[in-house]
Amino acid sequence: MPEGLDFVEVPMSDSIESRLKEDRRFPPSAEFCRHARIQSHAAYTSLHQLSLEDPETFWREHTTDLVFRTPWKKISEWNLPKAKFFVGATLNVSESCLDRHLQTGEATRAAIVWEGEPGDTRTLTYLELHREVVRLTAALADLGVKQGDRVAIYMGMVPETAVAMLACARLGATHSVIFGGFSSDALRERINDCGAKVLLTQDGAWRRGSVVPLKKMADEALAKTPSIEKVLVLRRIGHDRCPVTMKEGRDLWWEDALERKPSDASMKLAKHPEAFDAEHPLFILYTSGSTGKPKGVMHTTAGYLAGVHVSTKYVFDLRAGDVYWCTADVGWVTGHSYLVYGPLSCGATVMLYEGAPNFPDWSRFWQLVEKHGVTILYTAPTAIRAFIRAGDEWPAKHDLSSLRLLGSVGEPINPEAWTWYHRVIGGGRCPIVDTWWQTETGSIMLTTLPGACYSKPGSTGLPFFGVDIAVVKDRGEECKANEGGKLVIRQPWPSMARTLWNDDQRYLDTYWNVIPNVYFTGDGARRDEDGYFWVVGRIDDVLNVAGHRIGTAEIESALVSHPAVAEAAAVGRPDDLKGQALVVFVTLKQGHEAKDLKSKLVEHIDKEIGKFARPDAVRFTDSLPKTRSGKIMRRLLKEIAAGNEAKGDTSTLEDLSVLAKLRTDEE
């Protein structure tokens, strides 16, 4: 939710230091423990031990709810960089998420409870969701989509987005959801990278009272996407407020495609889907790395499903009757794992909300919790900090007593935000699970289990089942308690990314060739004397702005593609609301002046990437500080951006006057 936060000015107060001093412990209440799936620290420890020492037994016992057509022969095969899990199994993910619930008497349970931003609502039972998925699967098959094809999904937070993902999974087509906040240029780049054959989109989406014209933006992208043959367009807004142009022969209305009678073969395939190999690619999700090109993180079938299923069940302690709300956008991994595949594979009732948390006002989330009786709420620290700013009077207007468990994800949570969330939203009675994971890990890696472990505000807790994670030094030696180092995972785990689409080498170089024999997360962390992990944040050239992962190189290459820009450097600045704010330093080509250029550069980023990647500050300078070998000295720029005196060793600076110039140019 970064766009709306731009207007809020917050003084710096809460910082990493306050997390260093934090040593309070919050145990779950006896009442919570009594009903919890895992009720004691000892039970957690022994299961965790089992999951590492005898993964075969652990995963056999914990995947009995999943539908395998052919049972697996071996839990894993690891031959760096090739990992296989549930070797020999065949399955169709959509059967675990849909069909199995129809047989267990849960057909009439609500699968998705949806509310649009304007307040319109829809509920889909498991039976109805199954029917919608079957219809779309048949329609896609009739459009020529086959197993192994790629399908791009550029949609907002509507039930059809989940339907689209599940229909792809049912057909064995690999989906790539592209967040609706991405610009048409970014959409085009991703479609072309994965070679998608079909695009699913909608006329527009509601966002803070206005319409985001998704189809119009898609049209711009589609001018240069040779692989796209067909486009399905869902009508969400309607012609009056969001007119669209349909291209003859290429574009089809969603409803028309569903109303056409499918061929017998397609209907048969949709009703009785094929089973795929455990390692069949389920989806590709683009994320930012340390170079300009986005990474197509590829996840496969059985391991991913097992990872999200087991983590949803235990981390959120799901039970019958829960109304589970994850506020993440379906365009990011949290939406994939904890809005769609995890909860639906558990038969949960998932709440889905289309719009912004502060529209029409800051009580919107709390009104939704009360109205739909939400029991589990999973959101991001940025949102929590924005709610703190807005004031306690907004949640106070609503009855939040249905809540029993709270979750946090996406960035480090500061203890002040944690305690506010606990006290004001959770009424002091709800455990908080602070979950650390990444697009690449597929599912939660670090957390406290809510009925088994106490939490410490600001700590992401302990390793989840199947996760062998550590803080190490550069050559891989484990750090001592409380010593800062790099966060790595020492053994492959079922839901890990298998590769980067079309780029095995980059996969190896980014994750496996940094520290010998382990997966490098890109994060810095420490582990305290109780074994609890404290994640500091990215230590590569990736920023986390309001929970959005942004590659500095992507911003820089977008900026230098503007005709006036000679060089650019993007760095993060600590920000009380967004965690990090984005500051860019720019040098101009001869003949260009800084005057009036700032807004043009911001617009340029909107166009190249999307509004969510807008810089918070643009600073013009004559040159950038560089080492003698020509590397930009980011450390110095970070300190200047943060308003600190540039400290440390500057003796390798090419030209010290550059630094002086930057300092006197403060805006």
Ligand code: WT7
């Ligand atoms: C990066 C991954 C995981 C889903 C959302 C983001 C940061 C994530 C936490 C947390 C501290 C966190 C890390 C990580 N991060 N969760 N609970 N505490 N930091 O997925 O876009 O792939 O970003 O988000 O820096 O590497 P993502």
